[in-house]
Amino acid sequence: MIYITGDTHSDFRRFSRRVFPEQADMTKEDYVIIAGDFGGIWYSLEDSIHQRMERYNLDELDDRSFTTLFIPGNHENYDRLMSDEFPVEEWNGGMVKKIRPSILMLMRGEMYNIDGAKIFAFGGASSHDVSDGILDSSDPDWRKKAKDLERRGKYYFRVKGLSWWPEELPTEEEMQHGLDVLDKNNWKTDFVITHCAPSSTQALLGFHGNDCLTRYLDEVHARLDYRKWFFGHYHDNRNVNAQDILLYEQIIRIR
Numbered sequence: 001m002i003y004i005t006g007d008t009h010s011d012f013r014r015f016s017r018r019v020f021p022e023q024a025d026m027t028k029e030d031y032v033i034i035a036g037d038f039g040g041i042w043y044s045l046e047d048s049i050h051q052r053m054e055r056y057n058l059d060e061l062d063d064r065s066f067t068t069l070f071i072p073g074n075h076e077n078y079d080r081l082m083s084d085e086f087p088v089e090e091w092n093g094g095m096v097k098k099i100r101p102s103i104l105m106l107m108r109g110e111m112y113n114i115d116g117a118k119i120f121a122f123g124g125a126s127s128h129d130v131s132d133g134i135l136d137s138s139d140p141d142w143r144k145k146a147k148d149l150e151r152r153g154k155y156y157f158r159v160k161g162l163s164w165w166p167e168e169l170p171t172e173e174e175m176q177h178g179l180d181v182l183d184k185n186n187w188k189t190d191f192v193i194t195h196c197a198p199s200s201t202q203a204l205l206g207f208h209g210n211d212c213l214t215r216y217l218d219e220v221h222a223r224l225d226y227r228k229w230f231f232g233h234y235h236d237n238r239n240v241n242a243q244d245i246l247l248y249e250q251i252i253r254i255r
Contacts, residue, residue: 036073036195071123109178
């Protein structure tokens, strides 16, 4: 079985047995996929208080009967996710970051064979809560600048290295890798999992901004033969059309 849901932002209460009773019939050979903004890896390793809470939450999720898979979104600590803290392993045809024995990050541009289905994964997105600016944690005055913004009623800012990372968007190499993988698979898959949507799909949702990733996904969208495309990021649950599906709190079975 494969289920999928949207952004969790480190809040895994939707996977309680009361909210998600289907897990009673699941094993570690069954999967729940989070379409970005997992958020389970967020705090600095030097933050001992929050680290204890983070380890507890991850261990509790790892104890569930199913295996948790996620793609990275924009609200992730990329300093940690991209470091050697978590090993890279080959799994089901693609590369993953192993967070816990049954919590795996699906890496950008990889194709996986899961429960008889081909799944193309490509995480990342532009943060849309930075309209008041991005401060730099290496600036000794960043706290003073943050307080000044808040005094002026400007709360849509992030701090580089603490709550925002430029790696939320992919590199040229990652995007090319995705194209190479799709070439090898003859541009055909069962499911696509991304965090943000292609530019054209965003427009149908009423979001008209675009960036290098949404334009890249638009090119993939135009060429790819797929059954369903699932994405998160926009905090809603909507069927954009018969193939493209936006998820937030809903958990739906896809196989």
